Amino acid sequence: MQVSKRTSSYLVLILNIINLSWSLPAASQHRPQEKVCRHYFPLESDLPHPVMLEESSGRHKRAAEDPMRIKVFYHSSIGDLSREKRNIIKRRVVPDAVEYWEDILKVVNPVEKIRLNRKCEDNQYFLSPGDTTQYCKNRCVETLCGEFKVPRDHLEGCHTCDNTGRNCKQEEEAGEGVSGVDFVLYVSALTTPQCLEAVGGEAETVAYAAHCQQEGKLDRPVAGHTNICPEAISTAERDIRSLGSTLKHELLHAFGFSSSLFAFFRDKNGRPMTERGDDGKPPINSQLQVRQWSDRIIKTVPRRWNVRKGTLEKTTHVMVTPRVVEEVRRHFNCPTLEGAELEDQGGDGTAFTHWEKRIFQNEAMTGTVHTQKPVYTRLTLALLEDSGWYIPDYSKAQELSWGRGAGCDFATKSCKELMEQAVISERPTPFCNSRMQNAEKTFCTEDRESVGSCNLVVFGQDIPDIYQNFDAVDGVDRRDIGKVGSSVTLADFCPYVQEFSWRGGGAGDEDEQRGTRCENIDNAPDGDNNYAIESFGRQSKCFKQGGSWEQKSCTMIKQWTRFGSGCYNYQCQGGLLNIIVRDVTYSCHHRNQKIPIELVQGSSSGDWLHTGSVICPACSDMCSDCSREGRLLDDHYDKRENLGDCLLQAEDEDDNLLIGFLKEFGAGGFSLG
Numbered sequence: 001m002q003v004s005k006r007t008s009s010y011l012v013l014i015l016n017i018i019n020l021s022w023s024l025p026a027a028s029q030h031r032p033q034e035k036v037c038r039h040y041f042p043l044e045s046d047l048p049h050p051v052m053l054e055e056s057s058g059r060h061k062r063a064a065e066d067p068m069r070i071k072v073f074y075h076s077s078i079g080d081l082s083r084e085k086r087n088i089i090k091r092r093v094v095p096d097a098v099e100y101w102e103d104i105l106k107v108v109n110p111v112e113k114i115r116l117n118r119k120c121e122d123n124q125y126f127l128s129p130g131d132t133t134q135y136c137k138n139r140c141v142e143t144l145c146g147e148f149k150v151p152r153d154h155l156e157g158c159h160t161c162d163n164t165g166r167n168c169k170q171e172e173e174a175g176e177g178v179s180g181v182d183f184v185l186y187v188s189a190l191t192t193p194q195c196l197e198a199v200g201g202e203a204e205t206v207a208y209a210a211h212c213q214q215e216g217k218l219d220r221p222v223a224g225h226t227n228i229c230p231e232a233i234s235t236a237e238r239d240i241r242s243l244g245s246t247l248k249h250e251l252l253h254a255f256g257f258s259s260s261l262f263a264f265f266r267d268k269n270g271r272p273m274t275e276r277g278d279d280g281k282p283p284i285n286s287q288l289q290v291r292q293w294s295d296r297i298i299k300t301v302p303r304r305w306n307v308r309k310g311t312l313e314k315t316t317h318v319m320v321t322p323r324v325v326e327e328v329r330r331h332f333n334c335p336t337l338e339g340a341e342l343e344d345q346g347g348d349g350t351a352f353t354h355w356e357k358r359i360f361q362n363e364a365m366t367g368t369v370h371t372q373k374p375v376y377t378r379l380t381l382a383l384l385e386d387s388g389w390y391i392p393d394y395s396k397a398q399e400l401s402w403g404r405g406a407g408c409d410f411a412t413k414s415c416k417e418l419m420e421q422a423v424i425s426e427r428p429t430p431f432c433n434s435r436m437q438n439a440e441k442t443f444c445t446e447d448r449e450s451v452g453s454c455n456l457v458v459f460g461q462d463i464p465d466i467y468q469n470f471d472a473v474d475g476v477d478r479r480d481i482g483k484v485g486s487s488v489t490l491a492d493f494c495p496y497v498q499e500f501s502w503r504g505g506g507a508g509d510e511d512e513q514r515g516t517r518c519e520n521i522d523n524a525p526d527g528d529n530n531y532a533i534e535s536f537g538r539q540s541k542c543f544k545q546g547g548s549w550e551q552k553s554c555t556m557i558k559q560w561t562r563f564g565s566g567c568y569n570y571q572c573q574g575g576l577l578n579i580i581v582r583d584v585t586y587s588c589h590h591r592n593q594k595i596p597i598e599l600v601q602g603s604s605s606g607d608w609l610h611t612g613s614v615i616c617p618a619c620s621d622m623c624s625d626c627s628r629e630g631r632l633l634d635d636h637y638d639k640r641e642n643l644g645d646c647l648l649q650a651e652d653e654d655d656n657l658l659i660g661f662l663k664e665f666g667a668g669g670f671s672l673g
C-alpha cells in the first residue's frame with residue numbers, strides 16, 4: 001500500500017463486517033428457498049376415456065393461426081378468500097399466467113367446443129367399434145377435475161350399459177359445452193393434503209396443476225385444474241411475483257410437460273410416437289401409474305460418472321424427440337448429444353417431469369419453483385411442439401446463459417470432473433467449491449447479473465455416492481467430505497454461485513431486504529457503505545474485484561474485509577469493453593486485466609479515497625465488437641486521484657484523532673488492527 005511515511009498517524013480499522021452491524025447489515029446471507037415442484041399427475045385409474053370433440057369448422061372456424069384460447073373457471077373456494085387474496089388470484093396471477101401461454105402457443109387442432117366425458121363408477125366403461133361414445137359400466141358418477149366438480153353444462157351426456165355391456169342407453173343429455181376455446185382450466189384454492197405435504201423434506205407446496213381429460217383425435221389435453229394452496233398466498237409483492245411464475249410453470253404440466261402425457265406425444269404428421277395397444281392407448285407402466293412412453297420419446301443413457309469414490313455409472317433419462325434434440329444440441333454446442341437430460345431426483349412428481357437442474361439451472365421447467373430469474377427457452381417450447389399438439393412462437397423464447405456453448409463435456413460429465421478440468425485448462429466453470437459462510441468472499445453469478453455466493457453446504461449426513469463431488473474443501477474436515485454438496489439438491493448436489501439478499505438489512509422490514517441483483521437500483525448500498533464504489537441499474541453487471549478495498553480520509557483508514565465481486569456499469573465502445581467506476585471509464589484490453597481504482601468519493605462523513613481493483617472479463621463475454629482487444633495496454637494509472645494536501649492539515653490534529661474516530665463510528669463492537 002502506497003501511503004506516505006505518516007501512516008503511523010492513521011488509525012487503521014479492519015472492518016470485520018460481522019462486528020459492524022451498525023455499519024452494514026449483518027453479513028449473513030439469506031437465500032429465498034428454492035422449493036421443489038411436485039407435479040401431481042392424474043393416475044391412469046382417474047382418467048376417463050378421451051373425449052371426441054368436433055374440429056372447428058364452418059362460419060366461426062378457428063384456425064391453427066389463432067392463439068391458444070384458455071377459459072378459466074373459478075371454484076367457490078376462491079370466493080372464500082379475503083378480498084385482497086382473491087384479487088391477487090383473479091386479477092393478477094391467473095390471468096397473467098394464462099395470457100402468457102395464450103400469447104406463445106397455438107394449438108394444432110382447434111375444436112368447436114369442449115365437452116368433457118363423464119366419470120364412470122370405478123372408471124369402468126365400454127367402447128364399441130366405430131362409436132366414440134364412452135358407455136359407463138352401470139352408472140356415471142360425479143365428474144371431478146382436480147378438486148373442481150365439473151358443471152353438468154360442461155359434460156357429455158351420461159351413457160351407460162349394464163355390467164355385461166348390454167342394455168346400453170343415454171341416461172342424461174349432453175350439456176352445452178364450452179365454445180370457442182382450446183383448454184378449460186379449473187382453478188381452486190383449497191387446503192388439500194398436497195398443500196400440507198412436505199416436499200423435499202422442507203417447504204410446503206404453493207400450487208400444483210395437471211390435466212384431467214384429453215380429446216380423442218390427437219390425445220391433446222383439453223381440460224386441467226390448478227389448486228393454489230390458500231396458506232401460501234401472500235400479499236407481499238415479491239411473493240405475488242413468485243406465485244405468478246409458479247403458476248406459469250404448473251400450467252405447462254397440464255399442457256404436456258408431464259410423465260403422464262409423454263406416451264401420447266405425436267409426430268409432426270399426427271402419428272403416435274408410442275405404439276398403441278388394442279384399446280388405442282399406449283401400454284401402462286404400473287410402477288409409475290402412467291402410460292409408458294417409447295424410446296422415440298425418452299431414452300435411457302448410461303454415463304460414466306467421476307465422483308469421489310471413483311468412476312460410477314449414472315443412469316440418465318434424456319428426451320429425444322426431434323425438435324428437443326435440435327435445440328439441446330444447439331444450446332450446448334454438442335452435435336452428438338443424444339437429447340435433453342431429465343431430472344432424476346425428487347421422486348415421482350419431480351423426476352421425469354422437469355429438465356435436469358444441474359445442466360439447465362434457471363430454465364423455468366427445472367424442478368424448482370421460485371428459481372431466480374426463470375426463463376422459458378427454445379428447449380421447453382420445442383418439447384411443446386414435439387408433443388404434436390402445439391405450435392409455439394419461438395420468437396418469444398428467453399435466453400439461457402447457463403451452459404450455452406459449453407460443449408459435450410458440460411452436458412455429460414459430473415461436476416467433479418468439470419471442476420478438475422477447469423483447474424487444468426483455466427477455463428471457467430459455473431460450479432464452485434467454497435463454503436458459504438459470512439459473505440466474506442462474494443462471486444459473480446454465471447450470467448453476471450448478480451453478486452452471489454457459492455451454495456456449497458455441509459449436510460448432516462453423507463449424500464449418495466453418485467453425488468459426492470469433492471475430495472477436499474477448504475474449511476471442511478476430511479471426515480465430513482462425503483456430506484458436502486449444493487444446497488440446491490436437484491442440481492445433482494453440484495454447488496454454483498447464487499444471488500442472495502443481506503439478512504436484516506434496512507429498516508427492519510423483512511420484505512425490503514437488500515438483494516444482490518445488479519440491475520435493481522434498490523440494491524445499492526447507501527453512500528457511507530459503498531466502499532467499493534458500486535453502481536446498480538440497468539447498465540450494471542457483476543465484475544470480479546482483485547482484492548480487498550480500503551477507504552482513506554485525512555485521518556483514518558478503513559479496510560474492508562468483504563470483497564470478491566461488485567456491480568458496475570459498463571459499455572461496449574470502440575471495439576473494447578469498458579468498465580465505469582463512479583464516472584471514470586476504464587477500458588479492458590485483455591481478459592483478467594486488473595484495473596487499479598483510486599478514486600475520491602464524497603459521503604456524509606466527508607471525502608474518502610477508495611482504493612481497490614476490478615478484474616476484466618473477456619470482452620467477448622459481454623460485447624459483440626471486440627476488435628481492439630489486445631492491441632495496446634492502458635494501465636490506467638493516470639486516472640488515480642488523491643486527497644490533496646489534507647495530510648499536512650491533519651498533522652496538527654494528531655491529538656484529536658481518537659476523539660474524531662469515536663465520534664464518527666460510535667463505540668460499538670469493532671476490532672482495531
Ligand SMILES: [Zn+2]
Nearest residue numbers: 037038039367
Ligand atoms: Zn414442475
